Amino acid sequence: MSWSRPLNTNLRLLLDEDVQDPIADEICNISAFNVECVRDLPAIQGKSDREVMAYANSKNRIVLTIDGGYTKARYPICTHPGIIRIDSKCKHSAVVCDVIRRFSLSGYRIKAQHAITHLTRDEALIEGPDCRVLKCSI
Amino acid sequence: MIASPVREHSKGQSRWWKEERWESGSSCQGTRDEMFDFPRPKNFSVPFSLVLDRARQLSLFVEIDEEILGGTPRIDNTRIPVYMVLNAIDDYGSIESATRAYRCLTSEQVRDALRFAVHVLESPLEHEPSFASR
Numbered sequence: 001m002s003w004s005r006p007l008n009t010n011l012r013l014l015l016d017e018d019v020q021d022p023i024a025d026e027i028c029n030i031s032a033f034n035v036e037c038v039r040d041l042p043a044i045q046g047k048s049d050r051e052v053m054a055y056a057n058s059k060n061r062i063v064l065t066i067d068g069g070y071t072k073a074r075y076p077i078c079t080h081p082g083i084i085r086i087d088s089k090c091k092h093s094a095v096v097c098d099v100i101r102r103f104s105l106s107g108y109r110i111k112a113q114h115a116i117t118h119l120t121r122d123e124a125l126i127e128g129p130d131c132r133v134l135k136c137s138i
Numbered sequence: 139m140i141a142s143p144v145r146e147h148s149k150g151q152s153r154w155w156k157e158e159r160w161e162s163g164s165s166c167q168g169t170r171d172e173m174f175d176f177p178r179p180k181n182f183s184v185p186f187s188l189v190l191d192r193a194r195q196l197s198l199f200v201e202i203d204e205e206i207l208g209g210t211p212r213i214d215n216t217r218i219p220v221y222m223v224l225n226a227i228d229d230y231g232s233i234e235s236a237t238r239a240y241r242c243l244t245s246e247q248v249r250d251a252l253r254f255a256v257h258v259l260e261s262p263l264e265h266e267p268s269f270a271s272r
Binding site (some may be wrong): 016017018020021022038039045046047048049050052066067068069074091092093 | 203205206207208209210215216217218219222225226229238239240241242
């Protein structure tokens with residue numbers, strides 16, 4: 001392992017297909033994220049949740065989704081690289097992009113690894129590996 | 139506007155529960171809906187899963203699979219839920235704009251998502267005792 005690796009807080013993301021294209025384009029431009037999109041991967045396009053999660057596991061990527069099906073009950077914490085769910089009531093691309101941009105700039109983004117993160121308009125709720133829920137404003 | 143077979147089909151079937159209720163009268167002794175094999179409407183209630191299933195049958199591009207998106211209705215061959223398509227129409231104001239939000243969707247698929255929502259909302263939930271008693 002390189003000495004600089006722990007200092008790298010950039011997140012490797014897998015954008016689910018339910019994320020709107022303008023949002024996906026915007027996220028791809030955020031330097032804090034290394035992004036791959038399901039819409040660009042015919043192998044898992046339209047496939048089941050498990051297949052998408054298996055791909056994310058194999059590539060060590062955090063799944064960023066809008067779908068509420070990725071719960072702690074189905075995907076226990078620490079069995080995957082992480083899940084970020086956009087939970088804001090307003091799903092307009094401008095609002096969602098703003099939420100993600102603020103989260104990317106916050107110091108909490110590194111805590112999304114191996115955790116389940118719920119992003120709302122003002123805050124991030126991170127269910128971490130230590131079984132504690134971290135509630136932080138972004 | 140081009141009338142699709144689904145829309146014409148749905149027109150003929152849109153009042154299925156009312157017809158059944160009228161035929162059955164207050165004692166709820168109506169016949170089963172043979173086409174979709176609906177159970178007898180005990181207490182005038184219909185399980186939501188049946189409502190979704192019927193709406194899915196009347197839609198061309200909407201599918202429901204428990205393995206994909208946890209069973210949320212979605213556009214066929216994609217992982218795009220119907221509610222996000224409706225959200226896109228609401229946010230962007232038109233069907234054409236919604237297809238710009240999801241570039242892999244066609245306007246016909248977006249219209250079908252709307253039709254699906256219509257079929258769900260025309261379900262007889264108002265006849266459920268729990269709703270009526272409120």
